[in-house]
Amino acid sequence: MANPEVNWSANYTYRAGIVRPRSITEVQALVKGATDASPVRALGTRHTFNDVADPGASGTLINLSELPSRVIVDAERRIATVTAGLRYGDLATALQEQGWAVHNLASLPHISVAGAVATATHGSGSGNGNLSTTVAGLTFVDGSGELVTLRRGDADFDGAVVAFGSLGIVVELELDIVPSFEIAQTIYLGLPYENVSEALDLAYSVSVFTDWSPAAVNQLWVKALVPEADEAGAALAGGTALHEASARELGATPALHKLHPIASVDAAATTAQFGEPGPWHERLPHFRLDFEPSAGEEIQSEFLLPRRHAQAAIAALVAETEAITPLILVSEIRAIAADGLWLSTAFTTGGDEFADGAVAFHFTWKRDQAAVEIATAVVEKALAPFGARPHWGKVFTDTAGVPGLYPRWADFRALVAKYDRRGVFRNDYTRALGL
Numbered sequence: 001m002a003n004p005e006v007n008w009s010a011n012y013t014y015r016a017g018i019v020r021p022r023s024i025t026e027v028q029a030l031v032k033g034a035t036d037a038s039p040v041r042a043l044g045t046r047h048t049f050n051d052v053a054d055p056g057a058s059g060t061l062i063n064l065s066e067l068p069s070r071v072i073v074d075a076e077r078r079i080a081t082v083t084a085g086l087r088y089g090d091l092a093t094a095l096q097e098q099g100w101a102v103h104n105l106a107s108l109p110h111i112s113v114a115g116a117v118a119t120a121t122h123g124s125g126s127g128n129g130n131l132s133t134t135v136a137g138l139t140f141v142d143g144s145g146e147l148v149t150l151r152r153g154d155a156d157f158d159g160a161v162v163a164f165g166s167l168g169i170v171v172e173l174e175l176d177i178v179p180s181f182e183i184a185q186t187i188y189l190g191l192p193y194e195n196v197s198e199a200l201d202l203a204y205s206v207s208v209f210t211d212w213s214p215a216a217v218n219q220l221w222v223k224a225l226v227p228e229a230d231e232a233g234a235a236l237a238g239g240t241a242l243h244e245a246s247a248r249e250l251g252a253t254p255a256l257h258k259l260h261p262i263a264s265v266d267a268a269a270t271t272a273q274f275g276e277p278g279p280w281h282e283r284l285p286h287f288r289l290d291f292e293p294s295a296g297e298e299i300q301s302e303f304l305l306p307r308r309h310a311q312a313a314i315a316a317l318v319a320e321t322e323a324i325t326p327l328i329l330v331s332e333i334r335a336i337a338a339d340g341l342w343l344s345t346a347f348t349t350g351g352d353e354f355a356d357g358a359v360a361f362h363f364t365w366k367r368d369q370a371a372v373e374i375a376t377a378v379v380e381k382a383l384a385p386f387g388a389r390p391h392w393g394k395v396f397t398d399t400a401g402v403p404g405l406y407p408r409w410a411d412f413r414a415l416v417a418k419y420d421r422r423g424v425f426r427n428d429y430t431r432a433l434g435l
Contacts, residue, residue, distance in 0.1 A: 007046040011299045011369050015057040018043060020066045024147070024171050030062055031169060032145035036423035042169045044115030045087060047108065048393035049300050052119070052164050052429045059427070062169055064114070073098050073177065079136055080177045084114035084170045088131075089289035092281035100177045104128045104205065105284040107332075114170045119393040120162045120344045123284060124205040124223075124334035126307075126357060130346055133339045135161045137174035142167065143420035159408065159415045162343040164392045166430055167419040182226035183283035184275045186244065187259050188252035191220045193318060195250040197310040200335040200359070202243045202250075205284060208333040209261045212317055212324045217333075219259060220252050223284060226277045261286060262330045262364075298329055299372045302362040302391035303379065304345040306353035307335060309386040313361065316382040323378045324363075327371055332362040342408035345389045349407055353387065361388075373397055399432045 006013050021027045034040040043053050043061040055061065064085030071094040072081040080100065082091055089109030095101055104123035106116060113131075115121075117138075122130035137151035138161065148168065150157045160167055183204065191199055191208065193216060200206050205223035222243050244254065258267040258274070269291035271283055282288070305313055314333070317324065324331075336358045338348040348354035363379065365372045377397045380388070389405045390396035403409045416435050420426070426435065 007048060009049060009298050009300075009367060011049060011367055012051065012054075014043075014054050014061060016041070016055045016059040016061045018061045018063055020063045022066050022068075024067070024141070027062060027064070027067075027141050027169055027171060028145045028147070030060065031141050031143065031424060034060065034422075034424040036426065039424050039426060040169070041425060041427060042114065042118075042165050044085065044112035045110060047111045047115070048119070049395050050393065050429065051427065052393050054429070055425075055427050064112075064169075064171065067171065071095065073100055075100075078177050080175050082113055082173050082175060084112070084173055086113050087111065087289075088113055088116065089281070089285075093289075095177060096180055096279055096281055099180050101180045101280045102131075102134050102175060103178055104131065105281065106131060107207075107286040109281070109285045109287070109289045113173060113175075115393075117173065118162060118164050118170065119391065120341070120346070121391070121393070122334070122336050122346075122360065124207050124336070126201050126335045127337055128205065129337045129339045130344060132161050132341055132344055133337075134176045135173055136176050138170055139172040140168035140170040143422050143424045147171075148419065156415055156418075158340055159342040159412050160419075161341045162392075163412075163415075164343075164429075166416050166425055166435060168425065181280050182277045183223050183280050184226050184277045185221065185223045185271060185273050185283050186275045187255040187273050188220040188222065188247045189218070189255050191217045191247075191250060191252040193217060193314055194311065196314055196333060197307075197359075199247070199250050199252070200310070200333070202246055206335070207261075207286070210331050210333070211328050212321045212331060214318055214321060216251075218263060218330070219255070219261065220247065221261075221286070222247065261332065297367045299365045299367050299369065299395055300363065300391075301365070301372070301376045301379065301395040302360060303383050303388040303396075304336070304358045304360045304391070305383060305386040305388040307357040307359045308353060310335075310359040313359070313383055313386050313388075316385075317361065317379065320378055320382050323375055327365050327368065327375050329364045329366060331364065332360075334360045334362070336360060342412050343392075343406060345391060347406065347408070352407070362391075402433055
């Protein structure tokens with residue numbers, strides 16, 4: 001793991017000191033003591049790749065990992081109340097022990113719940129919203145140091161869930177839960193680029209991995225729901241056969257050995273493959289909680305655009321292979337359902353191009369900051385015609401263009417003014433966005 005002063009990949013060094021309060025009262029005191037000249041920001045598991053969390057040299061980073069951890073399940077309401085600093089892997093383990101689940105997980109189970117929610121981090125699946133869509137309520141310390149609780153249906157709720165720390169320090173979340181379920185994961189090879197969009201609908205969760213070389217994508221990861229099997233296991237066998245037949249029709253064939261998304265990397269850290277059924281929290285992430293998937297020597301960028309433009313965007317990126325492929329470790333393509341959270345990268349008004357959902361283009365680059373910024377600018381230019389939105393916590397260069405990608409941006413600015421009147425959560429990142 002990286003030192004506390006740097007992020008997970010060590011491409012960004014935090015300028016502020018870090019404090020770890022042990023109670024919400026301590027968090028409130030820290031916020032009350034902050035000023036616009038000495039701001040505070042929340043710091044999660046440091047899986048961001050830019051300065052979104054950094055309040056600057058005169059500020060303070062508040063890490064919530066030492067708040068008392070809790071996962072309280074309300075089975076009747078199908079809600080779990082959780083501490084904001086909890087990692088998704090730990091949340092998932094606690095839920096599974098009680099027979100419950102969240103609908104989806106991101107690639108890494110090591111990320112914090114509040115950090116993932118605040119940046120609209122996501123898993124995969126045409127019918128699955130990103131992780132922020134499970135939020136039924138949130139409690140945060142606002143700029144005056146007071147506790148604010150907002151729940152689904154409240155006037156400010158849709159603008160407050162994805163807010164990358166601009167409204168306050170989130171200390172607790174209420175999440176929608178569902179009964180525990182099983183997933184079987186199968187890896188395929190050789191999928192032609194022209195069939196990627198169709199392949200994204202093969203199962204509950206699908207990921208396509210590529211290095212953007214022209215021949216074909218590298219890997220197709222299919223995570224299928226496991227139906228309740230009869231005594232002979234007929235239902236399970238039939239479900240597996242269904243997506244395998246469809247994958248073959250699309251030109252892909254099953255992998256013969258266990259794989260890591262980066263073909264040259266040992267696959268020990270990856271979750272079980274070959275259609276072996278297992279609980280949701282041990283299959284939906286690509287990597288196991290008890291392993292670090294890499295040393296973090298990478299930089300990430302990601303862009304989400306309307307699902308209907310997926311194939312055109314793929315063609316635009318393949319055309320840039322000379323700029324992308326030499327620097328890329330791996331790129332991932334995933335589908336995500338649309339939602340109504342104002343700053344979600346899958347936000348839709350219901351009548352715009354995002355109404356059919358989003359497709360995410362994720363880039364894991366070699367750790368060369370200057371080269372990555374140049375390559376990311378190439379990607380941004382290629383995807384600009386499709387209205388691509390950058391992931392809030394990853395590398396992007398066209399900051400000025402971001403507000404125009406969100407129809408409710410002016411409304412969000414009003415929320416910032418309402419909940420942070422003293423400017424104690426503002427930093428270089430928010431100022432660059434005009435907040």
